[in-house]
Amino acid sequence: MxxxxxxxxxxxxxxxxxxxxxxxxxxxxxxxALGLLxxxxxxxxxxxxxxxxxxxxxxxxxxxxxxxxxxQIFIVYFGLSSLGLKLSAEVSAVIALVVNMGAxxxxxxxxxxxSIQRTQLEAADxxxxxxxxxxxxxxxxxxxxxxxxxxxSQFVLLMLASSITSQISAEELTATANLVQSDTYRSFEVYIxxxxxxxxxxxxxxxxxxxxxxxxxxxxRKLGTAL
Amino acid sequence: xxxxxxxxxxxxxxxxxxGPLRVLDGVGFTVARGQVAAIVGRSGSGKSTLLRCIAGxxxxxxxxxxxxxxxxxxxxxxxxxxxxxxxxMVFQSxxxxxxxxxxxxxxxxxxxxxxxxxxxxxxxxxxxxxxxGLTDKRTAYPEQLSGGQQQRVAIARSLALQxxxxxxxxxxxxxxxxxxxxxxxxxxxxxxxxxxMITVTHEMGFARRVADLVVFMHKGKVWEIGPTAELFARxxxxxxxxxxxxxx
Amino acid sequence: MIQLNxxxxxYLLQAATWTLLLSLIAFAGGSIVGLAVALLRVSRVAALRxxxxxxxxxxxxxxxxxxxFLSYFGLGIMGYKLVPIVAAGLSLxxxxxxxxxxxxxxxxxxxxxxQWEASDCLGLNRLQQYAYVVLPQAVKLAIPPTVGFMVQIVxxxxxxxxxxxxxxxxxxxxxxxSTFEPFVIFIVVAAIYFAMCYPLSLAAxxxxxKAHAGR
Numbered sequence: 001m002x003x004x005x006x007x008x009x010x011x012x013x014x015x016x017x018x019x020x021x022x023x024x025x026x027x028x029x030x031x032x033a034l035g036l037l038x039x040x041x042x043x044x045x046x047x048x049x050x051x052x053x054x055x056x057x058x059x060x061x062x063x064x065x066x067x068x069x070x071x072q073i074f075i076v077y078f079g080l081s082s083l084g085l086k087l088s089a090e091v092s093a094v095i096a097l098v099v100n101m102g103a104x105x106x107x108x109x110x111x112x113x114x115s116i117q118r119t120q121l122e123a124a125d126x127x128x129x130x131x132x133x134x135x136x137x138x139x140x141x142x143x144x145x146x147x148x149x150x151x152x153s154q155f156v157l158l159m160l161a162s163s164i165t166s167q168i169s170a171e172e173l174t175a176t177a178n179l180v181q182s183d184t185y186r187s188f189e190v191y192i193x194x195x196x197x198x199x200x201x202x203x204x205x206x207x208x209x210x211x212x213x214x215x216x217x218x219x220x221r222k223l224g225t226a227l
Numbered sequence: 228x229x230x231x232x233x234x235x236x237x238x239x240x241x242x243x244x245x246g247p248l249r250v251l252d253g254v255g256f257t258v259a260r261g262q263v264a265a266i267v268g269r270s271g272s273g274k275s276t277l278l279r280c281i282a283g284x285x286x287x288x289x290x291x292x293x294x295x296x297x298x299x300x301x302x303x304x305x306x307x308x309x310x311x312x313x314x315x316m317v318f319q320s321x322x323x324x325x326x327x328x329x330x331x332x333x334x335x336x337x338x339x340x341x342x343x344x345x346x347x348x349x350x351x352x353x354x355x356x357x358x359x360g361l362t363d364k365r366t367a368y369p370e371q372l373s374g375g376q377q378q379r380v381a382i383a384r385s386l387a388l389q390x391x392x393x394x395x396x397x398x399x400x401x402x403x404x405x406x407x408x409x410x411x412x413x414x415x416x417x418x419x420x421x422x423x424m425i426t427v428t429h430e431m432g433f434a435r436r437v438a439d440l441v442v443f444m445h446k447g448k449v450w451e452i453g454p455t456a457e458l459f460a461r462x463x464x465x466x467x468x469x470x471x472x473x474x475x
Numbered sequence: 476m477i478q479l480n481x482x483x484x485x486y487l488l489q490a491a492t493w494t495l496l497l498s499l500i501a502f503a504g505g506s507i508v509g510l511a512v513a514l515l516r517v518s519r520v521a522a523l524r525x526x527x528x529x530x531x532x533x534x535x536x537x538x539x540x541x542x543x544f545l546s547y548f549g550l551g552i553m554g555y556k557l558v559p560i561v562a563a564g565l566s567l568x569x570x571x572x573x574x575x576x577x578x579x580x581x582x583x584x585x586x587x588x589x590q591w592e593a594s595d596c597l598g599l600n601r602l603q604q605y606a607y608v609v610l611p612q613a614v615k616l617a618i619p620p621t622v623g624f625m626v627q628i629v630x631x632x633x634x635x636x637x638x639x640x641x642x643x644x645x646x647x648x649x650x651x652x653s654t655f656e657p658f659v660i661f662i663v664v665a666a667i668y669f670a671m672c673y674p675l676s677l678a679a680x681x682x683x684x685k686a687h688a689g690r
Binding site: 068082101161185195199 | 533536537538539540541542544545548549550551552553554594611630631633634636638644647648651654655657658662663664665669672673676
């Protein structure tokens, strides 16, 4: 192989990568938070809602989970734009990622919420707690604790999937890679660097979620046992 | 001992069905303030179902149940909210909230429902924990406690809301004999302090010692009812005689 | 600007067949490599376990898009110019192998210890234990999640559009470039993907329920 590896572009272009990575983090943190909210509400509807409420949620979940994220992003960015709703690449990216995240989170949270036994709800009812209070104080945190590994895996997957938003010119990390490699012709090196950055971000995210878990789930922190 | 005033719990002609199965077939009796009523009977006689109907956890198809003069009401109604204030329920499987400490289990309803401040709620929690003898377990989590201790916390949790009536649904059935005694001691103490109690139980010794009123249920009906001593001394029906004999 | 007509729809359907073809290539390649990865992951040799583990971590921690770019632009610059379908097939194979390897490792480990012990007592060597006792049971456990993962493969073929391979998503972009009706076009594209994926999702769930009922 006569190819000479040349990473010298990094000396000059590293701020671009940092900027790209930072946008990736911003896009995904917002999408994860909103997506979790959407997914939790939909999961509550699926478990406690009436049939008329459950059906649209079910349709939403199946539609999103059986179509590619790339096409969903195109519909939001190009499709809505042609209907007159012109959104920026970043806003479109967040909308598409939130809608996508919401569907996958719904299924995960649904499993968690269903694992809370009916007797817990009865006890809360007998103490006089309203439905909402029961959900907020008795159901949600234990449910999330039970499915936390699956949730955090999904969050990391979303961060990696955000690379797809480069296709609508969101200037995140992958788009930065495309730009730099077209300038420097060092395609292999550039993409290797970006792959390493994504790997680093994956570890960072997992560590961050682990810390958040420690804060949220006090019982687990103190006793170390599973719920 | 029973006071001469309007009954605190009034059950009239209650019918409860689960699909085609009729579990309660015209049940009716009253409990006065300060009385301890023991509901006994074989499995399937409908005793737990009756208790759950009084607690508002099941709806009845016919008849009425009134607590402190108010009907138990439908979920979400003002009558139901009143029922929750008047009635405390202790379950066979304790149903403590596993992700909260003992103290928080007790103060949760105090802060959310009674709108007390954290300090007020914590003070009340300390008071009821002292009554059940578990002051040192204030910051423990349910899984760190024995079954008997968890049940005593469950009793404290209901007690903190200062109900007019407390319902006990076979609260010692899931416990080993040694742990059963500590829970029964707490219940006896409550009775001495004048709490109106309705308890579904298999503990005949407890019923004889503490209950003022015994309700024997059979096939979804109130088969025999009366003051404790009299009922056990002179059973009127063959079924009750057999039941008492089998429980000894 | 051309009006949208039935020919465009037929063009999309034809592209969908390329989606299915690429999916099959990815699944076939991913299965072969994935099986090797799974077996390495349960190997008694720590170094082999580490290699397979490292591979899985690497692939699962990198966006598929980057893997595609590396195999098309990256290798291209190095002198290995792959045509889009080969680059896409290679990338999706590497991607699928990592995930299938993890799924199948879980299934192999889910076969009860007692099966190993019983077959060992009967005198079978390790290869025979795998071939006749453990793998057949692992395969049964593996069917529902594998069918579920096939849905992911079909959806991920859409990324091959980015390196120019004309599958369904790319065909949608091409039609859009001449008719400028992105909303309708991409909704139709989504519908075609749905028609391909939903039956697989249903099948995976049905298989999962059957597997649980049998226990």
